Every structure is written in structure tokens, then in C-alpha cells.
Amino acid sequence: MSAPQTPAGKVANYVDERTGAAKWLKKNLTKVFPDHWSFMLGEIALYSFIILLLSGVFLTFWFDPSQREVLYQGSYQPLSGIKMSAAYVSTLHISFDIRGGLLMRQIHHWAALLFMAAIVAHLLRVFFTGAYRKPREFNWIIGVGLLTLGIVEGFLGYSLPDDLLSGTGIRIAEAIIQAMPVVGSYLSFFAFGGPFPGDAFIPRIFTVHVLLLPGLFLALITAHLMLVWYQKHTQYPGPGRTEKNVVGYPLMPVYMAKAGGFFFIVFGVTALLSALASINPIWLYGPYTPGQISAGSQPDWYMGWLDGLVRMSPPIETHAFGHTISWNILIPGLIVPGILFTGMALYPFIESWFTGDKREHHLLDRPRNAPNRTALGAMSLTFILVTLLNGGNDIIATHFSLTINQIMWFSRIGIFVLPPIAYVITKRLCLSLQRADRDLVLHGKETGRLMMSAEGEFIEVHEPISKEKAWTLTQHEQPVALEHLTEDEHGVRNPNSRGSKLRARISRADAEQIQKPGGDTHREIE
Amino acid sequence: MSHEIEPISDPGLPDHVHRATDTNPVAEKKAERQVAILFLLSAVGTILFIASYIFIPTTEFIFLPVMGTTNAHELFLGLGLALALLFMGLGAVHWAKTLMPDEEVIAERHEFRSEESDREDFVATVKERAAAAGLGRRSLIKRTLGLSGGLLAASPLLLLRDLGPLPKNQLQTTSWKTGTRLVTDPGNRAIKPSDLEVGAVAQVLPQLLPGEERTLNNIGKDAVLLIRLRPEEFELSPERLSWTYEGIIAFSKICSHMGCAVALYEQQTKHLLCPCHQSTFDVPRAAKVIFGPAARPLPQLAITIDSEGYLVAQKPFTEPVGPSFWERSS
Ligand code: HEM
Ligand code: FES
Numbered sequence: 001m002s003a004p005q006t007p008a009g010k011v012a013n014y015v016d017e018r019t020g021a022a023k024w025l026k027k028n029l030t031k032v033f034p035d036h037w038s039f040m041l042g043e044i045a046l047y048s049f050i051i052l053l054l055s056g057v058f059l060t061f062w063f064d065p066s067q068r069e070v071l072y073q074g075s076y077q078p079l080s081g082i083k084m085s086a087a088y089v090s091t092l093h094i095s096f097d098i099r100g101g102l103l104m105r106q107i108h109h110w111a112a113l114l115f116m117a118a119i120v121a122h123l124l125r126v127f128f129t130g131a132y133r134k135p136r137e138f139n140w141i142i143g144v145g146l147l148t149l150g151i152v153e154g155f156l157g158y159s160l161p162d163d164l165l166s167g168t169g170i171r172i173a174e175a176i177i178q179a180m181p182v183v184g185s186y187l188s189f190f191a192f193g194g195p196f197p198g199d200a201f202i203p204r205i206f207t208v209h210v211l212l213l214p215g216l217f218l219a220l221i222t223a224h225l226m227l228v229w230y231q232k233h234t235q236y237p238g239p240g241r242t243e244k245n246v247v248g249y250p251l252m253p254v255y256m257a258k259a260g261g262f263f264f265i266v267f268g269v270t271a272l273l274s275a276l277a278s279i280n281p282i283w284l285y286g287p288y289t290p291g292q293i294s295a296g297s298q299p300d301w302y303m304g305w306l307d308g309l310v311r312m313s314p315p316i317e318t319h320a321f322g323h324t325i326s327w328n329i330l331i332p333g334l335i336v337p338g339i340l341f342t343g344m345a346l347y348p349f350i351e352s353w354f355t356g357d358k359r360e361h362h363l364l365d366r367p368r369n370a371p372n373r374t375a376l377g378a379m380s381l382t383f384i385l386v387t388l389l390n391g392g393n394d395i396i397a398t399h400f401s402l403t404i405n406q407i408m409w410f411s412r413i414g415i416f417v418l419p420p421i422a423y424v425i426t427k428r429l430c431l432s433l434q435r436a437d438r439d440l441v442l443h444g445k446e447t448g449r450l451m452m453s454a455e456g457e458f459i460e461v462h463e464p465i466s467k468e469k470a471w472t473l474t475q476h477e478q479p480v481a482l483e484h485l486t487e488d489e490h491g492v493r494n495p496n497s498r499g500s501k502l503r504a505r506i507s508r509a510d511a512e513q514i515q516k517p518g519g520d521t522h523r524e525i526e
Numbered sequence: 527m528s529h530e531i532e533p534i535s536d537p538g539l540p541d542h543v544h545r546a547t548d549t550n551p552v553a554e555k556k557a558e559r560q561v562a563i564l565f566l567l568s569a570v571g572t573i574l575f576i577a578s579y580i581f582i583p584t585t586e587f588i589f590l591p592v593m594g595t596t597n598a599h600e601l602f603l604g605l606g607l608a609l610a611l612l613f614m615g616l617g618a619v620h621w622a623k624t625l626m627p628d629e630e631v632i633a634e635r636h637e638f639r640s641e642e643s644d645r646e647d648f649v650a651t652v653k654e655r656a657a658a659a660g661l662g663r664r665s666l667i668k669r670t671l672g673l674s675g676g677l678l679a680a681s682p683l684l685l686l687r688d689l690g691p692l693p694k695n696q697l698q699t700t701s702w703k704t705g706t707r708l709v710t711d712p713g714n715r716a717i718k719p720s721d722l723e724v725g726a727v728a729q730v731l732p733q734l735l736p737g738e739e740r741t742l743n744n745i746g747k748d749a750v751l752l753i754r755l756r757p758e759e760f761e762l763s764p765e766r767l768s769w770t771y772e773g774i775i776a777f778s779k780i781c782s783h784m785g786c787a788v789a790l791y792e793q794q795t796k797h798l799l800c801p802c803h804q805s806t807f808d809v810p811r812a813a814k815v816i817f818g819p820a821a822r823p824l825p826q827l828a829i830t831i832d833s834e835g836y837l838v839a840q841k842p843f844t845e846p847v848g849p850s851f852w853e854r855s856s
Contacts, residue, residue, distance in 0.1 A: 175784035240539030261618025268612030275604020290746035
């Protein structure tokens, strides 16, 4: 072997002799990634996280996380001479005196909104295509963790400037902590270093916001990406794509250029939004004091659903044996979110239980081919939509000249009635889309041209679809309903008969499909 | 029912279609120029960014349609940055799309499950090593290790104890005492009933004793709203009526739901409304909840006047103010 001559060659040689990196890189630089627009949603989340790191570090250079009270003497005249916390003063200072400071604050806030939106959109893509199935359950759970931490991180960031709006948010968070049975007042006093609002909370959440949670994010995101790398990306079905291969472009150069370029585009769009559209103008709200409030208080959108739940909750408290339990806070603030997030985290396991499917899946489902899952997703989305709607009830009321009373009752009833309706409609829709696919494969596509038949009737000419398209429309498996087993194969009574019955019922709903052309014709359903 | 058609089989990856830039040198040159122009535009964006930083004063404002008045310095800084980033990204993507290889490649997948023999070897190794260490036999060691490990893991929680004091009765009490004067907020002026017209509202706080300072913690519990109605408009129990003075009634301003400031008073309906979750309280009926998630009326403060005619508290609040908590007894 000849010794390397170029400078780059020498560096590479130096590193490889010490790490053996060449072997690993050789293999991985040609790693194949399938291409689809919906695979960019996770990328947007990743890129906005990087933007948050960059802009956040910039903000820490001037932000003073202190609730010490000071008299404002800075350059924003309308607040001159008013008592406020040092945190609020430093946010004003960043906004008005640091060149580029306001821009960075806006970039940080817009990136936070984009981050959460991208996480949610990415999660929906993964859900509706069944990408969370074996072997990717770990990544689904990590994803639910990232979503949860993202909500917390965003809320804490929003709370840092200590303006009237964010302080009101903290007040509500405190009430939720305080409402916990037995330990509530203790936890609240520990979190706030005494009674609300105290002077310890903002310094504490600052550490959590800039150190603890970003560290956790980095660890979880790394694990998430390593798993994607190692397990290889899923792909949409199509000609040449199987459960045993990945079809796409190699990492170097195409994917690097596209992904790298896309990072700049995401950053550019965030910068453009931040240049043009003002967000969280905290100087208009004034500093926080518990005795005041600004009308039309609204959290950021990723907290809106929680706010909506709290708003629609009926006024129930239990007073007994000298104690109080605030159901009006516990149910919307802790119990329902707990159920939602636990259910979401466990869904891959629940599904594999009722389908009995324990195999690996690398080909994605077209949502219509999994009507039950798609309908469950639509049902959950409808639930969240009603809560979001109710979270903005004051805004909606003024814009559409309704009363808040009307919206509240709509939400209280709608939260129970609309999700099941969404389930039924979505399922029907999926089945009729399946029927349309079936017609397309069997009879070809309509051409719009009319022809006169021998009997003088006009009929539309149908053209057969390509064999690639026909394959894409029929490659999927159709599930078979599981039997309700009261006895196992040895004739022993199944001790878990009730579970098995439930499973058989869900499985039957899951197996309701329009039979695909050329498929197994022995199934009953059609 | 019979097969209407035979099952369709996978036709395999379609043939690669070449792009114009792959076959036509003119198209290739053109694409190259386009990429270069995009990168140059990015440089123009950066120059705009630098120029705005240096030349536009931070005190300059301009009016933008739809967006309103904006700080010109921040606006052009942002626009420069946005252009620099966007064109950089567009250049890279255009390069990848027109000039880099676009032939799809196929890679194989492998099952993640280890070979059966590897799994057996693994289990055998673990068993053998564990047996060598005596994990199965030495239960005394295991138990003591478990005990001390648990203790070690749990004890750092102790260090969190000093995060805050115990609540004691701090959630139950406020600064209002018998005879405390009501003072305006802001202003700190003592008030007489004649200062309030019928239909008016005022936010008040307890008067500070000399040397006392008002903290946000105090305001969070002490803030009170005064509302003056005509005495005949009240629908109160005789006791609660005796807590009012000449049509003036006082409630805690801290919402009984989650502690927001109950700030909106509708004169016609005589309703107090909390903007946080729209709990609505009926003033003539001792702030009874008539709408929204709050489960309790706002606590009423008993008021009267002192010898100089100033409004004072008859006595402290008879119940805790603010949101509920476990130790609250009513
Ligand atoms: C997922 C990650 C993050 C999210 C969702 C997030 C969200 C937010 C939000 C919504 C704000 C309020 C901004 C405003 O309108 O004023 C904020 C403030 C702040 N964030 Fe973050 N952030 C994240 C990561 C970070 C990181 C990594 C740092 C620093 C290392 C950071 C430092 C700060 C600082 C110093 C402030 C207060 C300054 C100000 O508001 O002007 N953030 N954050
Ligand atoms: S805090 Fe007043 S209604 Fe919720």
C-alpha cells in the first residue's frame, strides 16, 4: 500500500489507523434511504430542534433567570418606572437593545411552534401508515416521550420571560400541582420554594429548560436516529419494494445534499416568519402580578387542548372528612392526559394483541387498507380537535358571535359524541376507497371518452391501469378475524376466555375489508 | 365466489428514466448555472444581513401592510438571514435533483433476530457466568446488595427536602385581619364608601403596617374586588348581608378554580367573569358559580367602616382563598 499523498488523505489515514472508521463509513455512506415527502416531517422536527439549540444558546447570554424585583429604567418607555422581575427586564433588554435579539427571540419561539407541529405531523404519519409495528415499537415509545417532553419544554420556555401571560400559565400549573390528593400542597411548596409565586420558580425552570430537558432531548433523539439507521427506514409499497429490501437513494451524495439543503430551507422559513410576523410581544402584556390578568389569555397551541379540557370540565369537587378533591382539575389536568398518553404509548402492543400479528413490517400500510386503525386515529384527532376548539372558545365566540355558553355545551357533548361518529365515517370512507381501488384494478380507469355500443347506448371507455399501479393497489395483506378461543388446541379451557372474546370482537372489526382483486376469496366479508 | 382475476404479481422496479441533465450537455450546463445563481443569491442575503446590522439604527421603525409597524433593524436583519439560508438550501436541493445520480438502488434487509445458535450460546454463557459467580446460590449476598442498593438509590430524594418549606397554614391564611383597612391598588389610598359609585368596581389590598413590604406572594392571596350595588339588589343570607356595607360587597379576586385574577365585571348582568376558563360568578348571590369549571363561589370578605369612616375588614376571610387543595376542609 502506498502512503497517502494529499492533505485530506493524510488526515484520513491518521484517523483510520486509530479508529478503523473507513470500514464503517464505506458501508454507511452508501446506505439507502427511501424517498417520500412524508418522511421529511421527522426531519423538520430535527432541524427545528437544532435551530432551538442555536437560538436558545444566544438568548442565554443575556437572559437573567431571576425573580428579583427591580424598577425598570430601560429603553422601552411605556414600562418605565414599573416594578418587575429581572427576568422580564432582561427579556425587554434582549428585545429592544441587543441587535438581532428580538429576531432571535422570534426565531426561538417560531422554531418551538414548528418543532411541536412537526413532531405531531410526524407522529400522525407514523401512526396512519403503521410504521410503529414490529420492530419499531421502541422508536414509537421514544417518540411519545419526545412529544411529552416537547410540551413541557415549550411550556417552561413560554414561562421564562415572566410576563403577565406566562405568569398566568404558571399560576394554572401551580393549581394543578396543588390539586393532587394528599401530596399536592407539599409538592407545590417544594416546586415554588414556598407559596406561589415566590422567587425560586423561574431560576429552577430555567435550569430545566436549558440543561436538563435539552440533554434528555439530545439523548432521546440520538437513540431515535440510531434505531432508524440500524433498523433501516420503512418504505411505501410499490413495484420492486418488498418486506425484504429498501429502495431509495444512497446517503452520499444525494441524500446528504437534499437533507442538508432542507435544513437550510427550514431555517430560512423560520427566519422569514420571524422577520415578518411578531410573536409573543411580551412588552405589550406587562410584567406578571397575581392580581391582574390580560383578557383573552391563550397558551401556545400545543397546550391548547389541555386548556380546552380544563374549560369544559364540569364544576365538581368532593368535600369529605376535612379534605377536598378537585375533580374539575384532576380529571382534565392529570387523569385524561395520563390516559391519552399511556394509550398512545401502548398502542403498538394493543394492536399486535388484537391482530395476533407478531411479524416484522417494513412496508407501510396505505391508510385506507387499515380502516380500523385509520378510524381510531380519526377518532382521537376529533377528540383533540374538540378540546382545541374549546380552548379557544373565547376567541371563537367573539369572531363568530356565539356565546361561550353555546361553545361550552357543544364541546361537553361533542367530546363524547363526535369521536365515535368520526370513527364510523372514516371507516366507511376507507372501505369505499378500497372499493374504488378494486374497481380500478378490475375495470381500469375512466377516460372521459364516450363510445356508442352496438345497441346505440353510450358507454365510457375504460383503460386498463399499468401493471405497476395494479400491483401497488393489491400488494397488501388483508387481515383475517381471530377466532374466539374458549379452549386451547389441547382442549383445555382457556382461563383467559373473557380477554379472548374481547380480542375476537376487536379483531372482527379490524378484519372488515373490501376484498381486494385477486385476493383470497374464501373470506366472508364483502 | 370465485377468483375474478388471478393474483397480481410484482412487476419489479420500473426502468430508470433519464433526466434531460443526464443526456443533454446543454441542459446540464444550464442546471449548473442555476445552482451557482442560487448560491450567489444566498451570498447577497448575507450581505444584506451584514449591511442591516451596521447601517440601520435600532430605533428605526417602518410600516408593513398587514403586519403593522416593525423595527426596521430587526426586519432587515431577519430578511437577510432568511434569504441567505433559503437560497443556500434551494441551491443544494436543486443540485441534488438535477445533477446528482437519481437512479434508485436496492439494499437488502436482514431479520434482527439473532441466529438460533447465537441465542443458545448467549443463554449458555449467561448461565455459566452467573453460576460461576454463585448468583443462584448466594442469596445472602443478593439480598443485602438489593437492600443497600435500594437505600442508596432512595436516599438522594432526601436532598430535595430543602426545595421549599412545608405549607403549614400558609394556604389557609391571608393578610386580612380584623380592622385592616382596604387600600386602592394601585395607589395605596384608604377608601370611604362614598368613593365608590353604584355599579363601580375597585381592586383593593390590605393596608400595609409601617415597615411592611408588599410581595407578589401577598398579592396572590390578598387581592380583593369591591363592587357596589344597590342594597336591595342583593339576594344574600342575613349573615352574608351583614358582611356588606351600604351595598358594597367584597370578594377575593383570586379565582376559586385555578387562581387567575377574576378581572371582568359585567355591569348589566352583575356577573364576575374569570378570563382563564370563563367561570362566571353572580355577585348579588354571594358570587355563586353560574357557569364554568369553578366549583366554589369566590370567598367573601366581611367589611364595615372604622371610626374614621374608612372601609375595613370586619374579620379575616372565613375560608382559604384561591384554588382547592387536599387539606382544605370545605
Ligand atoms: C425543544 C426545545 C425548546 C423549546 C420547545 C423551547 C421553547 C421556548 C419558548 C416557547 C420560549 C419563549 C420565547 C419567547 O417568546 O420569549 C423559550 C424561551 C427561552 N429559551 Fe427555549 N426552547 C427550547 C430549547 C431551548 C434551549 C436548548 C435553550 C438554551 C440552551 C433555550 C433557551 C431559552 C431562553 C434563555 C429563553 C428565555 C429568553 C426569552 O424568552 O427571550 N431554549 N423557549
Ligand atoms: S382560574 Fe378562573 S376559571 Fe379557571
